[in-house]
Amino acid sequence: MLANVKSVSVYGIEGYLVEVEIYVAKGEMPSTIIVGLPDTAVKESRDRVKAALNNSGYQFPGKNVIINLAPADRKKEGPVFELPIAVGILAATSQLEIPDLSEYAIVGELSLDGKVRSVKGCLPMALKCREQGIKKMLLPSENAPEAAVVEGLDVLPVETLEQAVGILTKSILPEKYRIEPDEVFQKYSEYEVDFAEIKGQEHAKRALTVAAAGNHNVILIGPPGAGKTMLVQRIPTIMPRLSLEEALETTKIYSVLGLLDAKKSLIATRPFRAPHHTISTAGLIGGGSIPRAGEISLSHNGVLFLDELPEFDRKTLEVLRQPLETGNVTISRAMNSVTYPARFMLVCAMNPCPCGYYTDRIKECRCTSYQIQNYSSKVSGPLMDRIDIQLEIPAVSYKELVSDTEGYSSEVLREKTVLAREIQNERFKDQTIEVNAHMTSKQIKEYCVLDRQAELLLYQAMAELGISARGHSKILKVARTIADMEESGCIKVEHVSEAIQYRSMDRGLQK
Numbered sequence: 146m147l148a149n150v151k152s153v154s155v156y157g158i159e160g161y162l163v164e165v166e167i168y169v170a171k172g173e174m175p176s177t178i179i180v181g182l183p184d185t186a187v188k189e190s191r192d193r194v195k196a197a198l199n200n201s202g203y204q205f206p207g208k209n210v211i212i213n214l215a216p217a218d219r220k221k222e223g224p225v226f227e228l229p230i231a232v233g234i235l236a237a238t239s240q241l242e243i244p245d246l247s248e249y250a251i252v253g254e255l256s257l258d259g260k261v262r263s264v265k266g267c268l269p270m271a272l273k274c275r276e277q278g279i280k281k282m283l284l285p286s287e288n289a290p291e292a293a294v295v296e297g298l299d300v301l302p303v304e305t306l307e308q309a310v311g312i313l314t315k316s317i318l319p320e321k322y323r324i325e326p327d328e329v330f331q332k333y334s335e336y337e338v339d340f341a342e343i344k345g346q347e348h349a350k351r352a353l354t355v356a357a358a359g360n361h362n363v364i365l366i367g368p369p370g371a372g373k374t375m376l377v378q379r380i381p382t383i384m385p386r387l388s389l390e391e392a393l394e395t396t397k398i399y400s401v402l403g404l405l406d407a408k409k410s411l412i413a414t415r416p417f418r419a420p421h422h423t424i425s426t427a428g429l430i431g432g433g434s435i436p437r438a439g440e441i442s443l444s445h446n447g448v449l450f451l452d453e454l455p456e457f458d459r460k461t462l463e464v465l466r467q468p469l470e471t472g473n474v475t476i477s478r479a480m481n482s483v484t485y486p487a488r489f490m491l492v493c494a495m496n497p498c499p500c501g502y503y504t505d506r507i508k509e510c511r512c513t514s515y516q517i518q519n520y521s522s523k524v525s526g527p528l529m530d531r532i533d534i535q536l537e538i539p540a541v542s543y544k545e546l547v548s549d550t551e552g553y554s555s556e557v558l559r560e561k562t563v564l565a566r567e568i569q570n571e572r573f574k575d576q577t578i579e580v581n582a583h584m585t586s587k588q589i590k591e592y593c594v595l596d597r598q599a600e601l602l603l604y605q606a607m608a609e610l611g612i613s614a615r616g617h618s619k620i621l622k623v624a625r626t627i628a629d630m631e632e633s634g635c636i637k638v639e640h641v642s643e644a645i646q647y648r649s650m651d652r653g654l655q656k
């Protein structure tokens with residue numbers, strides 16, 4: 146007999162429907178063939194389905210069983226289909242009468258004793274189900290929270306094969322897993338850290354607000370303990386809040402990688418990722434035989450922090466260039482290629498010299514000038530080319546550290562970035578870019594108009610401080626953002642003079 150069960154899988158971060166067809170032929174030699182899975186996964190899946198059925202009080206047919214997973218041209222990850230295969234076998238061998246089987250999409254890995262194990266990618270899968278008009282999704286209970294953000298789909302969590310059978314045969318009443326997406330979004334949209342916790346550092350806070358307002362990439366240079374990490378960790382808190390749509394997009398990536406916290410349906414805060422400098426290229430940008438998203442995609446809509454920048458492998462850093470430009474990354478393999486979103490703000494930090502104290506007010510630097518030169522030049526030029534703001538971070542004084550005055554809170558700083566983003570949205574509404582940082586040279590010419598005095602200042606600064614042409618366009622973009630924060634159409638002298646301050650490496654670090 147023949148049975149058909151609907152299932153879902155993911156490709157990149159999008160779901161696609163899979164038809165699980167089971168054919169059980171009579172009176173032939175016992176054998177099981179699975180078509181449409183990578184070879185290594187077939188045997189494991191078959192054995193697990195067999196054991197799970199036997200241990201749940203059913204039989205795996207001693208006949209010729211053909212299992213076809215369509216479309217066959219996609220190499221699928223196997224375990225997702227074990228529950229639908231088991232259900233299909235029960236239907237095809239008439240061990241069960243399942244009415245309305247076609248109303249369900251079923252996913253789940255099986256353990257030998259018949260428990261249903263979690264799978265990756267249930268959010269994109271659930272989105273696909275809804276898009277295809279499927280009403281009910283039967284899935285591992287651990288994955289129910291992420292699927293439940295999709296409205297208009299009945300999410301039916303199961304712990305065991307037996308429970309799945311009970312629901313399908315209508316002998317037990319299913320318990321739909323329900324959440325209110327808006328409520329969940331609210332609940333998870335608060336950050337655990339705040340800029341108010343940082344004493345002093347008003348200059349750095351201001352610069353980081355400018356960076357967040359125009360989505361400018363930043364590098365922080367300062368001695369150990371100056372508070373670089375502490376500052377950077379708080380950048381997501383001053384970026385405009387995620388929209389529900391952006392939150393879903395980011396959550397999809399975590400769902401596909403199986404990185405969502407249990408019970409947490411949505412990632413509603415901007416991600417902050419800080420991979421160690423020993424990370425591989427594949428780990429950073431993505432890779433593997435079944436292409437997997439990397440840190441840049443986990444940072445999507447948030448911040449990617451590269452601490453100790455000179456310690457990173459140069460080649461690894463240079464592959465960041467393309468995603469920094471396009472906002473996504475394509476991982477190509479012989480058979481297929483996958484594109485993952487990767488639009489993030491890049492924030493880097495480094496010490497000014499090998500010992501760390503070149504710019505420190507108190508501690509003595511023991512490096513030679515050659516060592517200091519060499520240290521900065523280790524940082525990849527092409528990457529520095531993508532960084533608009535170079536910010537020196539001095540250590541705060543003891544007096545500031547112990548003072549009781551609270552600094553600006555993230556909420557107050559965020560108001561400025563929200564305002565500036567609204568102006569940018571309006572400016573770029575007919576363009577492919579959204580933020581000042583992504584302006585092309587043509588757009589810089591059009592939108593970064595300086596008044597006479599501002600022009601004069603920039604001209605002088607270029608000559609006196611030895612700022613390159615590359616630095617020039619960065620100053621213009623950053624000055625545009627500063628003017629936007631003050632709702633000024635024209636870029637004035639104070640906007641340019643502030644933007645010039647954010648080129649500390651071009652100017653030479655202050656000892």
Ligand SMILES: Nc1ncnc2c1ncn2[C@@H]1O[C@H](COP(=O)(O)OP(=O)(O)O)[C@@H](O)[C@H]1O
Nearest residue numbers: 342343344346368369370371372373374375541
């Ligand atoms: N401005 C500050 N306000 C409050 N605490 C600070 C400040 N700067 C540094 N600290 C304290 O010093 C510690 C080290 O800061 P950290 O951010 O790790 O420095 P860095 O990354 O520059 O080496 C922080 O955990 C924090 O406790």
Ligand SMILES: [Mg+2]
Nearest residue numbers: 373374375452
């Ligand atoms: Mg640090």
Ligand SMILES: [Zn+2]
Nearest residue numbers: 498500510512
């Ligand atoms: Zn030093």
